Amino acid sequence: MNTRAMHPSDVAAGERPSPSRPGPGRRILRAVALAATLPYLGLKAAWLAGSQVGIPAGSVLSEPGTVLTVANSVTLLMDASVILLVLVLTRPWGIRVPAWTLAVPVFVATGLLTPILLAFPGQLLIRALGFGADPVTEAVREPFLDPWVFNVVYTGFTVQGLALAGLFVPYARERWGRRWQGVTGERLPSSTGVVAAAAASGGLAMAAVYLYWTFGGTAGMGAGAVATHSTETAVVSAAHAVCALAAGAGALFLARGGALPARWPLVLAWIGGAAALSWGTWMLLASLGPQLDGGEGPSAATRVTYAGQMITGLLTGTVLIRFLASRRPA
Numbered sequence: 001m002n003t004r005a006m007h008p009s010d011v012a013a014g015e016r017p018s019p020s021r022p023g024p025g026r027r028i029l030r031a032v033a034l035a036a037t038l039p040y041l042g043l044k045a046a047w048l049a050g051s052q053v054g055i056p057a058g059s060v061l062s063e064p065g066t067v068l069t070v071a072n073s074v075t076l077l078m079d080a081s082v083i084l085l086v087l088v089l090t091r092p093w094g095i096r097v098p099a100w101t102l103a104v105p106v107f108v109a110t111g112l113l114t115p116i117l118l119a120f121p122g123q124l125l126i127r128a129l130g131f132g133a134d135p136v137t138e139a140v141r142e143p144f145l146d147p148w149v150f151n152v153v154y155t156g157f158t159v160q161g162l163a164l165a166g167l168f169v170p171y172a173r174e175r176w177g178r179r180w181q182g183v184t185g186e187r188l189p190s191s192t193g194v195v196a197a198a199a200a201s202g203g204l205a206m207a208a209v210y211l212y213w214t215f216g217g218t219a220g221m222g223a224g225a226v227a228t229h230s231t232e233t234a235v236v237s238a239a240h241a242v243c244a245l246a247a248g249a250g251a252l253f254l255a256r257g258g259a260l261p262a263r264w265p266l267v268l269a270w271i272g273g274a275a276a277l278s279w280g281t282w283m284l285l286a287s288l289g290p291q292l293d294g295g296e297g298p299s300a301a302t303r304v305t306y307a308g309q310m311i312t313g314l315l316t317g318t319v320l321i322r323f324l325a326s327r328r329p330a
Contacts, residue, residue, distance in 0.1 A: 022090050026167060030090045033163035037082050039156045043149065044076035056143040067290045081105060082160060089167040095175060106168055107270070111278025111313070113161035114271055118239035120154045123232045131231045179327045180263045187257040188322060196255035196319045199273075202312035203248020206276065209305050210241035220301030240279065240309070246272025247312055251319040262327075269320045277313020280306045 022030065046053050047061075048069065055061045061068065085105055088094040094102075187193070209220075214237040218226045225233075250269025253260055284306035287298040298306075 026090060026170065029163045029166045030086055033086045033160055033167065034083060036156045036159035036163060037079055039152045040079045041076060043153070044072050044079070048072050048076070054146045054149040056146055059143045059145065061144065082109065082164070085109065085164065086167065089164075089171045094171070099176075106164075107274045107317070108278050109161075109164060110271060111274030111276070112282065113157060113164070114275045115236070115239045115243060115279055116154060116157045117161045118242060119236045120158055122235040122239070126231050126235060176324075179324050180266050182262060183259045184254060184257045184262050184265060184323075185327075188255045188319070188326065192319055192322045193255045195315050195322075196251040199251035199312055199315035199319060200248035202308055202315060203244045203246075203251075203272070203276070206244035206305065206308050206312055207241040207248075209308075210237040210244065213237040214241060220299060220305075222296075222299030222302055224296075225298065225302065240275070243272045243275035243279075244309065244312060247276045247316040248272070251316040254319050254323040266320070266323075269316050269323075273313045273316030273320060275313070276309045277317060280309025280311075280313055284310060 043054060047055075047064070050064075052062060064072075085102075088097050088102060188196075212219075213221065213229075214234045216234070218229060221229065246268045250265045250267070250272055253265035254269055283298075284303060287303050287306060291297045
């Protein structure tokens with residue numbers, strides 16, 4: 001008989017949550033999420049191998065250079081990481097993954113996929129109602145990719161986003177559910193309140209810019225963006241406006257505390273902040289690098305907007321971290 005006294009670490013290990021094996025619903029979502037990565041991964045692998053599938057004659061993509069090869073490799077790895085993420089969320093060993101190594105990629109994935117989840121269905125609706133891009137504009141626009149490529153890729157991203165959300169929510173509830181139970185509670189320190197106010201101001205400013213572009217404004221867009229401006233691109237601007245507003249509102253509600261159920265401002269801050277930070281950073285980096293078509297790229301005003309999104313997301317993320325830290329069990 002083992003009479004060794006129980007060490008405190010043994011108690012901690014015994015209390016550590018362990019996920020139950022996925023039920024039928026989560027297994028289906030896992031299969032759907034994995035399958036949804038295949039079209040994008042297949043296209044990227046084909047292009048890296050030299051295939052011209054989906055690339056029309058005359059497209060700047062038909063003559064791949066170093067920049068395009070690097071871009072295809074990076075985006076292929078980004079989508080391939082979804083496979084690892086799905087496994088972490090659905091395998092027993094996933095609960096032992098350090099929190100930050102899971103939270104960071106989930107935050108980035110949330111940010112990159114949310115605007116697509118908002119904009120792509122809206123674009124499909126716009127086209128179905130006959131309010132898509134002007135046929136004359138489409139006729140004179142330089143070819144880039146065959147239309148079916150966009151439909152296949154963004155349908156896959158939409159399915160990925162929905163499936164990952166369905167997998168992450170039960171995982172997070174099991175591992176960190178206590179963090180969002182109850183109300184927001186006490187007001188966070190004044191320094192956090194200042195950060196939240198800055199995030200809210202940034203969110204309002206970014207939303208104002210994107211709503212201006214949504215409703216037909218073109219100032220600050222640059223000649224290339226003006227030439228391709230359409231109802232469909234306006235839907236994308238509207239999605240970014242919604243995300244910026246959500247980021248600012250979530251940060252403000254988390255910082256001020258009160259009797260509001262904690263889950264709602266957490267959702268706003270997580271989704272809105274992730275979208276603002278991820279897309280702002282991604283587009284800013286892309287705008288500063290070499291352009292695939294050899295053009296000048298986005299205007300200075302557009303780059304400032306991307307930077308503003310990124311900063312808004314960073315500020316919101318800071319408030320989010322401080323709020324979650326304040327609710328950490330003693």
